[in-house]
Amino acid sequence: MINIKSIWENQKPTGEVIIRTRIDEIPHLNCFAATNHITGQHLYIMSVSKNVVIPELKNYRFKGVEIYTLPIEPEDKIEFYIYLLDNELKVIFSLFIQNILEDIEPSVTESEAITTTLNVVSKWKKMFDKINFNGLSLEQQKGLIGELLFLNYLLNDEKTSANAVNAWTGAEMEFQAKDFTLGAVGIEIKFTSSKQPRIKVSNERQLDAENLSDLFLVLYSTEAVKDNGFSLNSLIAQTRKVISTDEERSIFNSKLQLNGYFDEDSEHYGRMYSLKKTFGFAVTSDFPKIVKNQLPLGIYDTSYSIEISAVESFIVEPENILAKV
Template structure:
């Protein structure tokens, strides 16, 4: 795997404003990790022949990233320029995705098309990021996902791939909160006195394309002291991650969820964990999925009573055993 972040970190002043390092792992393409020596901002550059058609890039721009081309002699250079250094972890993940996808391409034209497809996907992700702080419900949802992420990190069987399995912010509608091979896990968090499962749309409990789907519910109560806050679970997770590369990956995913350190003073509300539930979402599980809905109905939200799910309850450990 190409570690573009380490290339950026190892850049030393050369006398040039833009310091660039060719990415040798993709020898058939002219790709560069670059740094603006004056501002410290990172770039990704791809240089192609002038006869390669690159579409108008106006619709590819998004918050924190500028995308443009420059004509240099017989070449065109495509620039992806990070404007906001606070987003460097997301940007690393973004460029890593481009490099992985263009590595098997053959021609420059194919590489440009593939690059712009990845850019379009990431624009959708960037557009979903809440840069104005997380609501209380969003905080609760993120705490729940991080509780389960720590559960995976603390098990030898799943620790290595735990961060990469956290997929809730990565794809569009089909992603589950966690995806481990052909197994999906949805995570819910409630502080209600009468625990129930709130499902936000018909896709969440749809097991299509998965061999198995599980649902985890953390039942909690709000407390003033000695509880779990979003800030505390973020720090706990960082400590549980064993490598700096994975920690950077984790930080990028936090930002994709809208968690930024500058807002941390608002994320200290605490909860005490009362009980954890786990359920196997089989075909008999009470749920609403796409193929059950009349034509024209979508984004269906609903709630499920815990008492209706006794026959589907399993031990949390059984999820790990099935992986």
């Protein structure tokens, strides 16, 4: 497996502004991991023939990253650059470039590799554009708190602890990703502080069990408190403490950033909650829901609410969810 992060970490000054290392694991393509020696910014470079058609790149640019090409005249080459502008996003950028390398490795031609690269860029653009540098809204905070509660539940269970951070897939680029994916089991997380709890579903994909053997929904019912509760900040500190390795902690921190959480905004995330009840539901074919294949052509992003009383027959205990993993 190509470890792009390790390549960057091991690069030594060469006297050039841009230090580059060829990625030998893909010998049929000219790919390089590079670093700006002055600024410390990372780059990914692919050198291709000038005959390779590269589309207009303005629609592929996004927050914290610049994408462009440069002609290399003597060699009749074009160099395709993905340049990290914001060093705070280094961990996310490593995952992004790692994904490109894994996807282009089977490519036969340079043209195929460029097309595959731009497809990966398009997916990650959605995630980078979701990063909110102005802080999380209250609803976003609640959603993240719910996912962290379940992540800690996985971390504290011997069966799932080792894979818990990787199982947190809600912020990943795949459009259909569930909040947590454990093998073929998907889990959606909901969090409410309403006095009359209900399940709020944001779109027709959330409760769609396509490509899954089982889908579960977990609802945390809470109430806001002034003290003696948990907050987004306290859950993040607790999670970092429980995670056992530096590598997993790094992945966890990158996923927090993809969710829009940055430590410098922590002063805004002290609101506290107390857990009243945890509901678990098996989202079977009979569970009341709206999914994509039920919608008329042209209708999408359908949000709706489900009354708890309507789904009481689908309640399962959290430990029964893990029994399916």
